[in-house]
Amino acid sequence: MWNGVADPYLYTVRIDVFEGDRVVDSVTETLGLRSFTLSPNAGFSLNGQYLDLHGVNKHQDQKDKGWAISDADTDADFAILKEIGSTAVRFAHYQHAQHTYDAADREGIIVWAEIGLVNHINNTPEFAANAVEQLTELIRQNYNHPAIVFWGVGNEVLLRPGPNPNALIANLTNVVVQEDSTRLSGYAANAGNDMSPVNWHAAADGFNEYQGWYFGRVADFAVWADTIHAGHPNDAVGVTEYGAGGNIAQHAANPAANDVPGDKTAGAHTEEYQAYYHEGYWTAMKARPFLWGKFVWNGFDFASDGRSEGGTVGLNDKGLVTFDRKTKKDAFYWYKANWSADPFVYIASKRFTALPKAATVVRVYSNVDSVELRLNGTSLGRKTAPDHLFAWEGITWAVGSNVVEASATSGALTVTDAATFTN
DSSP, rough: OGGGGGGEEEEOOOOEEEEEEEEEEEEEEEOOOOEEEEEEEEEEEEEEEEEOOEEEEOOOTTTTTTTTOOOHHHHHHHHHHHHTTTTTTEOSSSOOOHHHHHHHHHHHHHHEESOOSSSSSOOOOOHHHHHHHHHHHHHHHHTTTTTTTEEEEEEOOSSOOSSSSSSHHHHHHHHHHHHOOTTTEEEEEEEEEEGGGGGGSOOOOOOOEEEEHHHHSSTHHHHHHHHHHHHTTTTEEEEEEOOOBTTOOOOOOOGGOSSSSOOTTTSSSHHHHHHHHHHHHHHHHTTTTTTEEEEEEEOEEEEEEEEEEEEEEEOOOSSSBBTTOOBHHHHHHHHHHHHHHHEEEEEEETOOOOOOOOOOOOEEESSEEEEEETTTTEEEEEETTTTSEEEEEEEOOSSEEEEEEEEEETTEEEEEEEEEEEO
């Protein structure tokens, strides 16, 4: 069986066309065999076993390349998805390059594939026909990919004023059934209009939620999740987007102070608030197995021409990794601690080198049971943290440079990390 990241087994199938005894054409395809189910209460199962679908959204651009990326660039992105421990990826918001779907098959990462129907519609027969054509081609061209489970029929089509998209979305979910009854239709709804009938036609209902960023507070997400599940107990609800901006050059000693109602885009996009946001969301999500999928927006920073925020122009900085792929932000390691089994330790806020005297806590992410911290060579003790967040409080800094070292042992392996803060 093709069993996701645990064992993405692929067969090779060759189809030959003969004229008499002579082969005149030949096509070779990879193929995976698997089964899956989706439950409103129990989430997603692959081959009869529960599988927590968690991962990121992904655009296919890179800094200084746009969409002119190579297969090697895509493979490098998948290596990052594997490092963090993704079991799923949502390819937003259009059909991606064929090599991308091939890589997902090979790596065992479940895919939500999607057409480019975003923000609003035009109320014309030609527009509707084009959407049907996009979806039909997406399905027919990618039918043999075992990684693909969800066919996304649209994203946030109620985000901007325009004609009612209800009939079109309903029809597109029917197209999925007609073209591929073996997979699930999906739709990603924008926050704020949860009860619209547009959001409830698909087999997999996805919601893009940003409490604590565009509105509300981080704790409001858990309330939303419980409320919508209680109101729609027979519908499979997942979170197709959630995220917060993070600029690795902007920092805050007390990120919780920024968790107040209101839109945060115009202020600083501190790396610490992004991590605080994701800590809150994942803590709520892992306690709610009825959420069939959780997709961070976004895996990587990406170009967004209309944006000028968080100290940068033309960039959406909600990625867990920078646009050039050179820096993995603090929030990346929070998810790695929760999703990956490869032992590691990571000292948070290490780019906040000019740490103010008011900061008296050192935080470490790790998936190892016990972590020791040293400050300027002196042990501050060993701690355990079942939630993967280790914190040493009441730190007293020396004047000048302070070297912080974290270490942990897993079997015969010792993992370490270090950072220097100036006080």
